[in-house]
Amino acid sequence: MSAPGELGTATVAGAWPALRVDDWTETRDTLHTWLQIVGKVRLAHAPLVNHWWQSTLYVSPRGLTTSAVPHGDGVFDVELDVVEHRLVVRSSAGGARTVALEPKPTARFHAEVMTALDELGIPTRISAGPNEVDPAVPFAEDHVHTSYDARAVELFWRQLLQADRVMGAFRARFAGKVSPVHFFWGAMDLACTRFSGRGAPPHPGGAPNCGDWVMEEGYSRELSSCGFWPGGGEEGAFYAYAYPEPAGFAEHPAGPAGAFYSTQNRQFLLPYEDVRRAADPDGALTDFLQSTYEAAAEHAGWDRAALEVDPGRWDHRR
Structure with missing residues (x-):
């Protein structure tokens, strides 16, 4: 794995950057798992919209975001900020928590996200493991996906x-x-x-x-x-x-x-x-x-x- 700021053949050529899939496969697979956790948080709280549109994420000026998610009489959002490499959870009640985006086991990332939500008064239960992948290692037990090349x-x-x-x-x-x-x-x-x-x-x-x-x-x-x-x-x-x-x-x-x-x-x-x-x-x-x-x-x-x-x-x- 390359150190943050270094990535073999990955370069930015104008607005359209080059990024070889083979150069970041381990990080891609880890990021995929982490994004499933974030997406499932939105899915747990948002009302159903046709074709599961209530569960998706959106490209933001900093990374990927859930946008505003309803909770009680307020809202919250979760954003993967890949400019400063941190996950940010913000509540309309005024609180915020961050989780560092860095090399770590998915099990730890999962626990940190759930703790951040709990501390903001947004207790959340999500399904135990990822979808549309095989094998689907439960998040709380996943010590395989650990790579994060910033x-x-x-x-x-x-x-x-x-x-x-x-x-x-x-x-x-x-x-x-x-x-x-x-x-x-x-x-x-x-x-x-x-x-x-x-x-x-x-x-x-x-x-x-x-x-x-x-x-x-x-x-x-x-x-x-x-x-x-x-x-x-x-x-x-x-x-x-x-x-x-x-x-x-x-x-x-x-x-x-x-x-x-x-x-x-x-x-x-x-x-x-x-x-x-x-x-x-x-x-x-x-x-x-x-x-x-x-x-x-x-x-x-x-x-x-x-x-x-x-x-x-x-x-x-x-």
């Missing part, structure tokens, strides 16, 4: 910043039901999902250590989803899929060069490094998002005229 975590957050920004602009083109750009801690991916307005067949499930009923709720409506996760490429990958997948989806032309349909994953993939190295990274990613959405919308017969909108439609009045 520089790598910051670079990953900066990847998320760019993905979040471009995906947010893409989201603005849709007038139908569309999710926020949000971070799912189960699969450790940043996602944005558009919906046709029609129902979908029950999802078959199959995610490790995750009830099929969870996926049934998540995929209860016909959708086109896109996102980014730290896998699937040398430096991570952007993805796009449709559920249910319509005939012709996999054969639809997708841009830019480098994008391809993975039969193994049943989704389009675009390596992050292809976007980072492009002359116009924003344009390359937007091309991927738009062309793969069109693959879903055209082959499934979405009412595109009713669902799509010009985000600049009021610019002339400003």
Whole structure:
């Protein structure tokens, strides 16, 4: 593991940083486990919103945050601040606690987070272990995930910043039901999902250590989803899929060069490094998002005229 501030081949080239997956795998897996703990804290207190949107995290100017979570007659939030490398829990009652983000066993991190919540008068019970991973070591017993390379975590957050920004602009083109750009801690991916307005067949499930009923709720409506996760490429990958997948989806032309349909994953993939190295990274990613959405919308017969909108439609009045 590299020392904080050092990371082999990881560099920041302009706004889009390079971060080889192989250079931070141990830290990535530890961070994934810690983010599951934070996400489950939000899940324990927030009321259900369709597709589990009440459980997600959001990219913030400092890292990843739960946003405001209801508790009693007030709210609290939890933020992984990867600028100062600390987890911060803040309550509307005025209190705050911090937990250092540094190399340590997940069991210790879990205990420190639960203690911070208890001290703020926010007692919380979460399920014992992570979801969508195998093996799923219970948090309180996890002495395997201990790595924390501060520089790598910051670079990953900066990847998320760019993905979040471009995906947010893409989201603005849709007038139908569309999710926020949000971070799912189960699969450790940043996602944005558009919906046709029609129902979908029950999802078959199959995610490790995750009830099929969870996926049934998540995929209860016909959708086109896109996102980014730290896998699937040398430096991570952007993805796009449709559920249910319509005939012709996999054969639809997708841009830019480098994008391809993975039969193994049943989704389009675009390596992050292809976007980072492009002359116009924003344009390359937007091309991927738009062309793969069109693959879903055209082959499934979405009412595109009713669902799509010009985000600049009021610019002339400003």
